[in-house]
Amino acid sequence: MKPYATCSKRNLDFGLCLWNIRASMKHAVLFALLIFVCASAFGGSGACTEVGLSDLIDALGGEDAYFSLPTLNVVDVAKGKGDKCNIAVEPDDLQYPVMKGTDKQGRKFIVYRWKELNSSKIYAEAFLQRDTNSVECWDVCTTGNTGLFKGYDKNKFDVDAFARFVKKRPVVNRKTGVEGVLDDRQIKYGDVVYFSDLIKTLGEEVYKKIPVLDLGNRALGYSNFLSPNDLKYSVMRGIDAWGRKFIALKWKNMDTSAIAVEVIFERYDSPNSVLVTNCPINSGLFVGIGHGNFAYDNLRMLKHFLRGEEVINDINTKGMLVPNTLFPPDL
Numbered sequence: 001m002k003p004y005a006t007c008s009k010r011n012l013d014f015g016l017c018l019w020n021i022r023a024s025m026k027h028a029v030l031f032a033l034l035i036f037v038c039a040s041a042f043g044g045s046g047a048c049t050e051v052g053l054s055d056l057i058d059a060l061g062g063e064d065a066y067f068s069l070p071t072l073n074v075v076d077v078a079k080g081k082g083d084k085c086n087i088a089v090e091p092d093d094l095q096y097p098v099m100k101g102t103d104k105q106g107r108k109f110i111v112y113r114w115k116e117l118n119s120s121k122i123y124a125e126a127f128l129q130r131d132t133n134s135v136e137c138w139d140v141c142t143t144g145n146t147g148l149f150k151g152y153d154k155n156k157f158d159v160d161a162f163a164r165f166v167k168k169r170p171v172v173n174r175k176t177g178v179e180g181v182l183d184d185r186q187i188k189y190g191d192v193v194y195f196s197d198l199i200k201t202l203g204e205e206v207y208k209k210i211p212v213l214d215l216g217n218r219a220l221g222y223s224n225f226l227s228p229n230d231l232k233y234s235v236m237r238g239i240d241a242w243g244r245k246f247i248a249l250k251w252k253n254m255d256t257s258a259i260a261v262e263v264i265f266e267r268y269d270s271p272n273s274v275l276v277t278n279c280p281i282n283s284g285l286f287v288g289i290g291h292g293n294f295a296y297d298n299l300r301m302l303k304h305f306l307r308g309e310e311v312i313n314d315i316n317t318k319g320m321l322v323p324n325t326l327f328p329p330d331l
Helices: 014-047 053-060 063-067 159-166 195-202 204-209 297-305
Strands: 098-102 108-116 122-129 138-141 179-182 235-239 245-253 259-266 275-278 318-321
Touching: 053 063, 053 108, 053 159, 159 179, 195 204, 195 275, 195 297, 297 318
Parallel strands: none
Antiparallel strands: 098 108, 108 122, 108 179, 122 138, 235 245, 245 259, 245 318, 259 275
16 A cells, blocks of 8 residues: 655655645544544543542442442532532531442542641542543542642542541642541431520521511421411521420422421420421421431531522432522521
8 A cells, every 4th residue: 555645756746745745644633533533432431541430449448348338318419520529518417437429410429528637627528420421530529629639630649548548547649738637537416406406507696587487376286387378488487386496497399399398396395305397298308217306417408408509318308498588688
């Protein structure tokens, strides 16, 4: 086969020689483009050389270690992609140091808590699958630029360093110099929640600004009599006829689009009274397991819920506050 470009002594036509060179370059470019398209179409995740699930499983110690990780049930663990991937959960959302899960888009993630050794600050950080088709293309998602494994060439990271990290050994981000260690506390969420815990979660100043709902001489029971029309705002507070404090929430079921009211209130008129919830036919977002008790885990979910974020409970009910009436304008 003759080459496309033949500039020899026998080829004295300079124009023909130049045309042959251009033809050769053109075919080379087309060939390279063809290779790229084929690699993109058929190579899939093989073209990605960043963080991958297989890397993380190896660092954790194998598939058994990965599948034994406890599951974090959240709608979103992070927002964005690539260098703009920011964590959407907080350290206290993680009951265990390292957890796994799947977000609402079907993307797998591994999330963990770490402590910065210089400041003792606690952060949450996650490895998030870039999309459902990219098994070996994962992003490192952090709070801004505070990541322990973020900042390398794109989102690559030192697998050996992560393996040491999950074994509770200190590691250093070689690019940023940040030094951290796994925050290995297991946060023990109790089953008993008091109204003071609820106020602490909201913040006392925020709680005071929540508008008051006057129930008159009516008392809260286990069958919710409040309708969405009874609430001018999506979050209201008050005291019922038996002197029990409560917070009423107007929320939307994201699967059915139904609007409902859920009330979190004291079971008894006592400083040591536990919180319970009531809602139509136990279909609430925060109703706990067993007699409607408000579980301590729900305080963490409530914090995200009150920010207007979509949340999901243990039975996969997804909901959020009714839009545009999140709080009164002055809050």
